[in-house]
Amino acid sequence: HPAIITAGNVTKHFNQTYALAGVDLTIGLGDSLAIMGPSGSGKTTLLHCLAGIISPDSGRIRLSPTDRSAAAEITSLKESGRTALRREVFGFVFQQGLLLPELTAIDNVALAAMLAGMNRSDATQHARAWLDRLGLSEHGHKRIGQLSGGQAQRVAIARAQVTQPVVTFADEPTGALDSRTSNEVLTELLGSTVGRGSTLVVVTHDENVAARCSRVVRLADGRIVADSAMQEAAH
Numbered sequence: 338h339p340a341i342i343t344a345g346n347v348t349k350h351f352n353q354t355y356a357l358a359g360v361d362l363t364i365g366l367g368d369s370l371a372i373m374g375p376s377g378s379g380k381t382t383l384l385h386c387l388a389g390i391i392s393p394d395s396g397r398i399r400l401s402p403t404d405r406s407a408a409a410e411i412t413s414l415k416e417s418g419r420t421a422l423r424r425e426v427f428g429f430v431f432q433q434g435l436l437l438p439e440l441t442a443i444d445n446v447a448l449a450a451m452l453a454g455m456n457r458s459d460a461t462q463h464a465r466a467w468l469d470r471l472g473l474s475e476h477g478h479k480r481i482g483q484l485s486g487g488q489a490q491r492v493a494i495a496r497a498q499v500t501q502p503v504v505t506f507a508d509e510p511t512g513a514l515d516s517r518t519s520n521e522v523l524t525e526l527l528g529s530t531v532g533r534g535s536t537l538v539v540v541t542h543d544e545n546v547a548a549r550c551s552r553v554v555r556l557a558d559g560r561i562v563a564d565s566a567m568q569e570a571a572h
């Protein structure tokens with residue numbers, strides 16, 4: 338897989354603690370990469386740096402050019418450039434907090450499409466198509482607060498994918514779900530990202546999630562201590 342994101346010597350500290358103590362990571366286009374490790378090991382901080390949500394203290398993070406987006410040096414972009422990247426090139430699925438509970442499922446998904454530049458009518462049409470694809474045809478007009486956890490995560494996937502992002506970042510996307518629902522949501526997440534040739538980066542505690550990804554990177558104390566891609570190369 339050609340590289341889509343290349344991170345070199347990324348560090349980030351909060352107060353006295355190094356959340357990331359020098360991370361080098363090249364993510365391939367079409368990879369599904371699971372980031373694992375104990376609580377506090379830096380997983381979320383790494384995801385936030387890769388996605389341009391926060392700026393590292395040092396190091397470089399580069400996005401390779403694609404047919405959807407120009408090359409970008411994420412670490413040297415201003416906040417406005419990082420916002421555009423997050424809206425138009427990246428997608429996000431978090432455990433909670435990205436969906437607006439008072440809006441309907443359709444409006445949540447359509448809003449993400451409009452923030453990426455689509456007009457209202459196209460956005461609504463694409464939102465409906467994604468909700469249909471994820472088995473939510475009957476639930477588009479419900480507010481998020483009226484949906485089950487599994488349904489809400491499917492809306493979150495639709496919201497993330499309606500812009501056809503180059504890279505989707507997920508942070509514990511199944512953390513609040515029972516194991517059966519978790520498996521179903523993961524199938525939808527993998528299918529709608531790597532299934533169309535784009536890339537998924539997922540922070541998870543769940544070995545079942547990691548087992549379904551093409552690559553697993555493990556962090557400890559802000560450093561990569563294991564990488565399934567390296568282990569394969571060594572064999």
Ligand code: ADP
Binds near residue numbers: 356374378380382383
């Ligand atoms: P993980 O996702 O593996 O649980 P995090 O990336 O959330 O780890 O955190 C790594 C370290 O950085 C922890 O020691 C955490 O307390 C600290 N940290 C993370 N975010 C902040 C923040 N916004 N302010 C202060 N400390 C933080």
Ligand code: ADP
Binds near residue numbers: 484518
């Ligand atoms: P799933 O298996 O997809 O998680 P459930 O069987 O939990 O779905 O939910 C079935 C129906 O019950 C859904 O249509 C949903 O609208 C409704 N529902 C589930 N949980 C809640 C809730 N906490 N509040 C309101 N409605 C709910």
